[in-house]
Amino acid sequence: MLEITPLHYSLLSAALFMIGVIGVLVRRNVIIIFMSIELILNAVNINLVALSDQLQDLAGQVFVVFVIAVAAAEAAVGLGIIIAFYRNKETVNIDEIQIMRW
Amino acid sequence: MDLIWLIPLLPGLGAALNGLLGIRYFSKQTAGLVAVSTMAVAFVLSVIAFAGLLGLPEEERYHEVTVASWIPPIPLETANGIGSFEVPWAFVLDPLSGMMLLVVTGIGLLIHVYSVGYIDHEPRGGVARFFCYLNLFCFFMLILVLGSSFLVMFVGWEGVGLCSYLLIGYWYRKQSASDAGKKAFIVNRIGDWGFILGIFLVFFTFGTLDFRSVAEAAAGMPVEVGFGVLSLICLFLFIGATGKSAQIPLYVWLPDAMEGPTPVSALIHAATMVTAGVYMVCRNAVLFAHAPMVMEAVAWIGVLTAFMAATIGLVQTDIKRVLAYSTVSQLGYMFLATGVGAFAAGAFHLMTHAFFKALLFLGSGSVIHGMNEEQDMRRMGGLKPYMPTTFWTMAIGAVAIAGIPPLAGFFSKDEILYRTFLHSQVLWGIGALTAVMTAFYMFRLINMTFLGRYRGPEWGQPAGGEAAHGAGSHGDGGHDDGGHGHAWHGPHESPRTMTVPLMVLAVGAVFAGFIGVPAALGGSNVIEHFLEPSFTAFGAFHPAEEAHHLSHTAELGLMALSVLLAAGAILFAYRNYVRQPAAADEMARTFAGPHRVLTNKYYVDELYGATVVRGTMEGANGLWTVDQRVVDGAVNGTGWTTIFSSWVSHVLDKYVVDGLVNFVAWVCAEASYVFRRAQTGLIQNYAFATLLGVFAFVTWYLLAR
Numbered sequence: 001m002l003e004i005t006p007l008h009y010s011l012l013s014a015a016l017f018m019i020g021v022i023g024v025l026v027r028r029n030v031i032i033i034f035m036s037i038e039l040i041l042n043a044v045n046i047n048l049v050a051l052s053d054q055l056q057d058l059a060g061q062v063f064v065v066f067v068i069a070v071a072a073a074e075a076a077v078g079l080g081i082i083i084a085f086y087r088n089k090e091t092v093n094i095d096e097i098q099i100m101r102w
Numbered sequence: 103m104d105l106i107w108l109i110p111l112l113p114g115l116g117a118a119l120n121g122l123l124g125i126r127y128f129s130k131q132t133a134g135l136v137a138v139s140t141m142a143v144a145f146v147l148s149v150i151a152f153a154g155l156l157g158l159p160e161e162e163r164y165h166e167v168t169v170a171s172w173i174p175p176i177p178l179e180t181a182n183g184i185g186s187f188e189v190p191w192a193f194v195l196d197p198l199s200g201m202m203l204l205v206v207t208g209i210g211l212l213i214h215v216y217s218v219g220y221i222d223h224e225p226r227g228g229v230a231r232f233f234c235y236l237n238l239f240c241f242f243m244l245i246l247v248l249g250s251s252f253l254v255m256f257v258g259w260e261g262v263g264l265c266s267y268l269l270i271g272y273w274y275r276k277q278s279a280s281d282a283g284k285k286a287f288i289v290n291r292i293g294d295w296g297f298i299l300g301i302f303l304v305f306f307t308f309g310t311l312d313f314r315s316v317a318e319a320a321a322g323m324p325v326e327v328g329f330g331v332l333s334l335i336c337l338f339l340f341i342g343a344t345g346k347s348a349q350i351p352l353y354v355w356l357p358d359a360m361e362g363p364t365p366v367s368a369l370i371h372a373a374t375m376v377t378a379g380v381y382m383v384c385r386n387a388v389l390f391a392h393a394p395m396v397m398e399a400v401a402w403i404g405v406l407t408a409f410m411a412a413t414i415g416l417v418q419t420d421i422k423r424v425l426a427y428s429t430v431s432q433l434g435y436m437f438l439a440t441g442v443g444a445f446a447a448g449a450f451h452l453m454t455h456a457f458f459k460a461l462l463f464l465g466s467g468s469v470i471h472g473m474n475e476e477q478d479m480r481r482m483g484g485l486k487p488y489m490p491t492t493f494w495t496m497a498i499g500a501v502a503i504a505g506i507p508p509l510a511g512f513f514s515k516d517e518i519l520y521r522t523f524l525h526s527q528v529l530w531g532i533g534a535l536t537a538v539m540t541a542f543y544m545f546r547l548i549n550m551t552f553l554g555r556y557r558g559p560e561w562g563q564p565a566g567g568e569a570a571h572g573a574g575s576h577g578d579g580g581h582d583d584g585g586h587g588h589a590w591h592g593p594h595e596s597p598r599t600m601t602v603p604l605m606v607l608a609v610g611a612v613f614a615g616f617i618g619v620p621a622a623l624g625g626s627n628v629i630e631h632f633l634e635p636s637f638t639a640f641g642a643f644h645p646a647e648e649a650h651h652l653s654h655t656a657e658l659g660l661m662a663l664s665v666l667l668a669a670g671a672i673l674f675a676y677r678n679y680v681r682q683p684a685a686a687d688e689m690a691r692t693f694a695g696p697h698r699v700l701t702n703k704y705y706v707d708e709l710y711g712a713t714v715v716r717g718t719m720e721g722a723n724g725l726w727t728v729d730q731r732v733v734d735g736a737v738n739g740t741g742w743t744t745i746f747s748s749w750v751s752h753v754l755d756k757y758v759v760d761g762l763v764n765f766v767a768w769v770c771a772e773a774s775y776v777f778r779r780a781q782t783g784l785i786q787n788y789a790f791a792t793l794l795g796v797f798a799f800v801t802w803y804l805l806a807r
């Protein structure tokens with residue numbers, strides 16, 4: 001059986017991160033963009049936990065708890081913005097959200 | 103006597119009442135009543151004051167009353183260092199001003215009464231205006247007479263000039279009347295220029311303007327042999343006197359002044375104002391006595407004026423103009439008297455002349471009134487039965503001025519001629535000739551007006567008709583606003599208010615001479631004795647005694663001669679104008695050349711018109727051209743330059759300064775077209791750009807290391 005090394009964790013984390021970034025850049029639905037942002041955050045979390053184990057330092061795991069808390073808050077605020085916007089525009093398509101244009 | 107300041111003030115009050123309220127609110131009767139009553143009270147006060155003066159001992163007959171201070175002391179440079187220029191409102195009563203006071207208020211009162219009747223045809227406001235001016239005139243005339251210093255006198259002097267202007271131009275809608283007013287005013291101004299220079303020089307020389315102080319100071323100076331400062335003062339003062347008293351060369355305004363209403367002519371241009379010059383010379387008798395050269399000039403100017411005016415008077419046909427030239431002539435007599443040193447005789451003639459000339463003028467006014475504003479004597483004649491009072495009173499006036507004893511003119515005129523004879527036989531000759539002409543033209547006037555055949559316009563019966571209408575609208579006099587309200591019913595005697603003053607003046611013309619009966623006729627010449635202190639500064643100055651006296655017999659001979667000449671002239675006039683009316687025309691044809699010269703008044707008006715008036719007009723035109731071209735040109739040029747430079751500045755501002763600002767703005771606007779494309783509003787674009795940035799930095803970080 002193949003042993004799981006820190007490299008594997010890093011590769012998983014990088015893959016998740018890139019998936020999140022590409023999702024943010026290319027998807028049109030705001031909800032999905034939002035979920036992509038969660039992916040990015042969780043990729044970072046994997047990285048932190050893996051390195052915490054590697055280095056035998058609990059600070060990394062503590063940091064992850066904070067990130068989860070902040071992500072929860074961010075999700076709440078972000079969903080509130082999306083609902084408010086939907087009430088005005090009746091859409092969540094990112095292409096049509098361009099009122100901050102010149 | 104301490105109330106003499108009230109005497110001028112009362113007519114002043116009347117003038118203020120009539121002028122401020124009367125023109126709008128007073129009826130004709132009220133306006134007349136105000137004017138007459140103020141004059142009457144002034145006359146009564148004058149009589150009381152004069153009586154008080156007579157009660158004083160002879161050497162104390164100089165009563166000065168200071169009413170108020172006027173000009174506070176001002177240090178001014180004089181010939182004797184720094185002097186103090188101070189003039190109070192002070193009035194003085196002495197024999198000379200006392201006599202003038204009675205003449206002005208007395209004759210002024212009579213003329214005010216007469217005016218009530220004369221001015222009755224005017225509209226209501228016009229009557230009040232007339233009485234306002236007339237009262238104002240008396241106010242200023244009394245200030246002139248009573249003033250105790252040159253400056254107070256000058257106030258009155260200018261004031262009467264103003265009133266003269268206002269009254270000559272009383273019918274101001276008539277062009278000739280307003281022109282005559284202006285002429286009088288301007289010609290007087292020339293004289294006033296001399297007077298005021300004289301006043302300056304008096305102050306510079308003596309350091310005071312008070313008459314008595316000046317006279318006393320002058321009395322202490324030697325009589326000038328050559329032409330010194332006193333002569334210069336006297337010359338300037340005399341120039342002032344020629345303007346006011348209508349002497350050569352400034353007499354031209356007086357005949358034209360006849361455009362005014364006749365009472366005005368009587369009061370201002372015969373009895374009072376025009377004698378102001380004589381009065382002023384008499385006031386400064388001591389000064390003049392120190393300037394024998396000027397005295398000689400005064401005598402010659404006087405006698406020449408008398409002669410010239412009398413010759414013009416011989417041929418005039420306008421009844422008032424004859425009297426006007428007669429006035430100029432008689433004023434010449436007065437100056438002749440002062441010029442030969444007979445100040446008392448001049449003042450005496452002034453007084454008697456005031457009586458008979460006012461009488462003659464008022465009489466002529468009565469004739470004009472009765473003839474419906476007709477002034478041309480050729481259209482009169484035979485008026486005696488229609489207006490007997492006017493005829494008899496005027497005849498008395500004519501006899502008086504002709505110098506037939508025992509009427510007033512005889513004494514005063516013969517006194518002058520006698521004193522002139524002592525001074526110079528040539529002057530006497532001209533004067534005596536003038537007296538003959540005076541008698542002639544006065545009786546020519548009487549004869550043409552009252553005797554002979556009636557030559558005036560026809561008049562209709564009261565029933566009316568075309569004739570009455572034509573005659574009624576005939577008057578070419580000055581009633582341009584309204585005219586006669588009623589049709590003319592032929593020559594008629596004037597109302598009581600006009601004839602009573604005539605009778606009073608006639609009495610004066612008969613008896614006024616008796617206060618100056620000369621010693622040769624058994625009198626004591628009261629008036630000369632009475633006035634003398636005024637001419638010698640109360641004994642401070644002793645004029646040189648006349649070198650030679652004539653015997654009483656010779657004096658009587660001179661008198662008889664002049665009376666005979668005058669009587670001859672009267673008979674000649676009677677023959678020419680009553681017995682053989684053709685004779686006068688015959689004579690005019692025989693002496694056509696001289697007659698034309700005289701009718702045209704020696705062409706003096708034309709001469710002045712061609713030289714002085716035209717010169718002034720041309721000069722004014724030239725100055726106007728300079729003003730128009732140079733002064734206005736400079737101003738306009740400056741304006742144009744300002745406009746041009748502001749235009750340049752405007753162009754610079756618009757195209758250069760604004761252009762720069764607009765260019766910067768344009769550049770920003772244009773450039774923003776490119777850059778604003780970046781702001782798409784799409785959040786993913788921004789995120790992508792951020793990602794590229796991160797890649798770029800990371801790449802750079804990795805490679806550059």
